[in-house]
Amino acid sequence: DQQVKQNSPSLSVQEGRISILNCDYTNSMFDYFLWYKKYPAEGPTFLISISSIKDKNEDGRFTVFLNKSAKHLSLHIVPSQPGDSAVYFCAVRSYGGSQGNLIFGKGTKLSVKP
Amino acid sequence: DVKVTQSSRYLVKRTGEKVFLECVQDMDHENMFWYRQDPGLGLRLIYFSYDVKMKEKGDIPEGYSVSREKKERFSLILESASTNQTSMYLCASRRAGATEAFFGQGTRLTVV
Numbered sequence: 001d002q003q004v005k006q007n008s009p010s011l012s013v014q015e016g017r018i019s020i021l022n023c024d025y026t027n028s029m030f031d032y033f034l035w036y037k038k039y040p041a042e043g044p045t046f047l048i049s050i051s052s053i054k055d056k057n058e059d060g061r062f063t064v065f066l067n068k069s070a071k072h073l074s075l076h077i078v079p080s081q082p083g084d085s086a087v088y089f090c091a092v093r094s095y096g097g098s099q100g101n102l103i104f105g106k107g108t109k110l111s112v113k114p
Numbered sequence: 115d116v117k118v119t120q121s122s123r124y125l126v127k128r129t130g131e132k133v134f135l136e137c138v139q140d141m142d143h144e145n146m147f148w149y150r151q152d153p154g155l156g157l158r159l160i161y162f163s164y165d166v167k168m169k170e171k172g173d174i175p176e177g178y179s180v181s182r183e184k185k186e187r188f189s190l191i192l193e194s195a196s197t198n199q200t201s202m203y204l205c206a207s208r209r210a211g212a213t214e215a216f217f218g219q220g221t222r223l224t225v226v
Contacts, residue, residue: 009154032213043118043204043217044157089157093213101147101172102206102215106156 003027004092006105015114019077023090023105026071032093033066034102035075037086044089048075080112117141118207118218126224133192135221137205144210146188148172148180150201151220157204163188164210195225 005024013019025033031052036044050057050064050073057064063076077084090105121136139146144165149157149172159172161180169180177199181189188207192199202222208215 006156034214036217041123041220041222043206043219046214046216049213091157101159101162103159104149104157106154 002105003094004090004103004105006090006108008108009106010109010111012111012113013080015082015112016079019075019080019084019110019112021075021077021088021090021108021110023073023075024071025073025090025092027092027094028068028071030092030094033064033073034091034093035062035064036089036091036104037084038089038107039086047088077110080110082112082114085110085112118205118216120203120205120218120221122221123219124222124224126226127192127195129196129225131192131195131225133195133223133225135190135192135203135205135223137188137190137207137218138186139188139207139216140186141207141209141216142185143207143216144185145208145215146182147206147208147215148178148188148190149204149206150174151204152201160190197225199223200225 034049035047038044065074087107087109089107091102118139147162148160163169163182179191205218206215
């Protein structure tokens, strides 16, 4: 069963508008939540993260919101730019037996149109 | 800057071949990971290693093995390549206790 769900496979947004990418998770014991961005034929690059003890973290145009009661995470990009077009993966750090691996969602493909 | 380098960007192998995918990181990270990425399935963890000679199975270890003889190098081995192992393979490394992992550029493997 999926522990990290990104229910929207794709999202299209006009340049300058807000992009909102969503992620749901199942386990309340996850301690860190991350967003990665991936261009075709490249490895994912880390964007932003948030600890489970916070509800918001901001870095420039990127803000991540965490709603623990709803087990929901979102990434806001404001304003969206064409260069933001990529696949965005939500990930959680899981504390298991060995220092916690990263569990990824299936990704959301964002297209920002000029 | 952290650098994670995968030995090949593109590989084409025949069914039944033994395939080695190599990954090297230069930041003395304890943890290293191998994922595969497939359309509609996201990134799935194959194996990870939290230190030298240590390894643990991820979600999809069948048909794969790994080797970590030195801290900077983590190898993924396809014992007998099959067409369903055609995929993008991604290596990552992370300092022990840290949150984010750093990825290599990926290896696009095609098994024919």
